[in-house]
Structures are given as structure tokens and as C-alpha cells.
Amino acid sequence: MQEWHKYDTSDFGYLDSLGYDRIIEEAQQERYSIRSLSNFSSLHSSLDCRTDADLDPMAPLCIGMDYNANINWIVCGQPRGNRLNVLKSFYVKFECKIPALIADFCAYYAPHANHSVINNYYDATALGSNYVVNDQDFHWVVVHEFERNGWAVNDVYIGNPMRHDEKYLLINQGFSGKQRLMPYFNRQNNDDLILAVQSAGVERGRNGFRKNKSTEKNPESEEDLLEHRTDGTDAFDTLYIGCEKFPQHDFYGGFVGGVR
Incomplete structure (x- = not known):
């Protein structure tokens, strides 16, 4: 970045x-x-979202999520031509779980004109387990909460998590303009996410370079806040991989608002 x-x-x-x-x-x-x-x-x-000049009011929203016992994230974006505009990110911590996170998201985007669909990109980590809400898996809870709040969900399954070295190469090429989409971040709506992306460490593993996620399970401190660790960057990764590799119907040909 x-x-x-x-x-x-x-x-x-x-x-x-x-x-x-x-x-x-x-x-x-x-x-x-x-x-x-x-x-x-x-x-x-x-x-709410009416303050955001980069929001295309007629295009669906795309999201990637990350699930954790202590912090849960949504990163929201819209592809526009050769850009992926990262519009806004949300997180909740500790006793607040996925239902509260989705309620925050839905309240912010309640005025959004296109409630017909939200493109929910998710991988295999969302299936079969849920240690933060109830006996249903993450994916079920996410879809259930969006539908309960009046949103229709277009589920886009992206498979098993991409290998670290492949993801490292893909996203760095995205930032360099060598992929179909280049990510751009709305500064005022993603201050914690931007800091997390910029401070994410890299280490060498047996398959090459990978993200250093070793601090995710450490207790939070004033110098090491949960929202500045790599959990949010994983949600961004899911959003970028989904939009880049699994594009949905092209609603994004026009230009609306202040950012192309």
C-alpha cells in the first residue's frame, strides 16, 4: 500500500x-x-452512507469477513472499472459478536438504494464451526442476520483459503496494478484497517513469504489494539480475492459520486 x-x-x-x-x-x-x-x-x-461520495447507490455492496473469538470484521467495497474501492470497514470486539456487527453494517447502509443483493464472499473457514455465536456455523449466522435485517444475500463461495504465498503475490500485484483490480481505501472510513494493513508483518514460511499472524491471540493492550492486528487484513484479503477472482454480474460500468 x-x-x-x-x-x-x-x-x-x-x-x-x-x-x-x-x-x-x-x-x-x-x-x-x-x-x-x-x-x-x-x-x-x-x-450513515449518505455522507460517502464514493458509494455507487445503484450497485450492490461486496463484503469480506473475518471471524474471531475476540474481534470480528466486515470490509465492504465496490468494484468500479479497474478499481476496488474499499468503502468502509466495521468491527466489534469481545462480548459483541456477529449479530451486532451486521446490525452496525445494516444501520449504516440502510439508506443505500440497492437492497436487492449483497455479494458475500466467504471461504471454507466460514463453514462447519462457530465459536462465537451459537451451534450454527459462521456462514449460516451471517446470512440469517442479513436477511433478518432486510437484505438479500448473494453467496459467493471462494473455496479453501488461498495459500499464503499465492495470496501474497496476488494482492501485492493488485497494489502494483498488475491484476484486474487495484485496491483503493476510503481514508476516513478505514482508519484502523489502513493501519492494520500497513503494519502487517511478513515472514518466510516453508512455502515462501506469508503474513505474520503470530500476535492475533495475544491479550489486548493500549499499545497493541485488536483492531490493528491482522484479523481485519484477512477480511480485506477475502474481499479482494472474491472481487478479483470471482466477479459477479457487472453493475459497475457507470460513474456515480466523487471517485472513479
């Missing part, structure tokens, strides 16, 4: 309609930090 793989985009017209322009003006006049204002905090917590 390079700096130019990140972008900034917001629908400032929508933000101003909510009063952001007045909040900024007040902060400037009083020389306050914007985030210290109580009306900013309450407004910021209520924002």
Missing part, C-alpha cells in the same frame, strides 16, 4: 444539510477543536 492507494471523499452537500458547516464555523470562531463540541459528537455518531 502506498499513499496514493488512499483517497478522501465526502458528500459535503449532505453534510452541510445536517449542520456541519455551522459546527465548523462555531469551532473556528471559538478556537475549539471540532471533535470537542458536543453537537459534533452527537451528529457524527448518527452519520
Whole structure:
């Protein structure tokens, strides 16, 4: 990942309609930090996908997920031409599990115009086990929760997890523009994911280079937060591999919003 793989985009017209322009003006006049204002905090917590100028409102959303006892992730994106725009990432920690994670996602994307389908990319790790919710496997819980929240799911099974060395090569070629899709990250919606991707270590295994995931099971500390480890990067990997290797019907030919 390079700096130019990140972008900034917001629908400032929508933000101003909510009063952001007045909040900024007040902060400037009083020389306050914007985030210290109580009306900013309450407004910021209520924002949804209407603030995102990179969202194609007519195209389905694509997701990759990662499942863990202590942290669970959704990374959401949309292919647009030769880009994969990573629109937003979500995670929940500790006692909050997959239903809470999907509820957060569905609340944020409730205004999204295309509720007909969500492309859910998943591999074999989602099948046959579930140590975080109940007796059903991860895949069943995910589909059940999306449908319960009013979304239709287009399941896209991508098979057994890709070998580390193959995944390492594929995604690095993606960042270098040597694959069909190049990933770009919405900066304001993926701050923890971007840090996790940039800090993910690499080690040499018996099959070549691979991601160093050795710290995933360590207790969390202020210096080593769960959201900055490799769990979120695995969710991104699933999203990228799915969109690159298993493209669905091409809804993405047009241009809508602020980012091509």
C-alpha cells in the first residue's frame, strides 16, 4: 500500500444539510477543536452512507469477513472499472459478536438504494464451526442476520483459503496494478484497517513469504489494539480475492459520486 492507494471523499452537500458547516464555523470562531463540541459528537455518531461520495447507490455492496473469538470484521467495497474501492470497514470486539456487527453494517447502509443483493464472499473457514455465536456455523449466522435485517444475500463461495504465498503475490500485484483490480481505501472510513494493513508483518514460511499472524491471540493492550492486528487484513484479503477472482454480474460500468 502506498499513499496514493488512499483517497478522501465526502458528500459535503449532505453534510452541510445536517449542520456541519455551522459546527465548523462555531469551532473556528471559538478556537475549539471540532471533535470537542458536543453537537459534533452527537451528529457524527448518527452519520450513515449518505455522507460517502464514493458509494455507487445503484450497485450492490461486496463484503469480506473475518471471524474471531475476540474481534470480528466486515470490509465492504465496490468494484468500479479497474478499481476496488474499499468503502468502509466495521468491527466489534469481545462480548459483541456477529449479530451486532451486521446490525452496525445494516444501520449504516440502510439508506443505500440497492437492497436487492449483497455479494458475500466467504471461504471454507466460514463453514462447519462457530465459536462465537451459537451451534450454527459462521456462514449460516451471517446470512440469517442479513436477511433478518432486510437484505438479500448473494453467496459467493471462494473455496479453501488461498495459500499464503499465492495470496501474497496476488494482492501485492493488485497494489502494483498488475491484476484486474487495484485496491483503493476510503481514508476516513478505514482508519484502523489502513493501519492494520500497513503494519502487517511478513515472514518466510516453508512455502515462501506469508503474513505474520503470530500476535492475533495475544491479550489486548493500549499499545497493541485488536483492531490493528491482522484479523481485519484477512477480511480485506477475502474481499479482494472474491472481487478479483470471482466477479459477479457487472453493475459497475457507470460513474456515480466523487471517485472513479
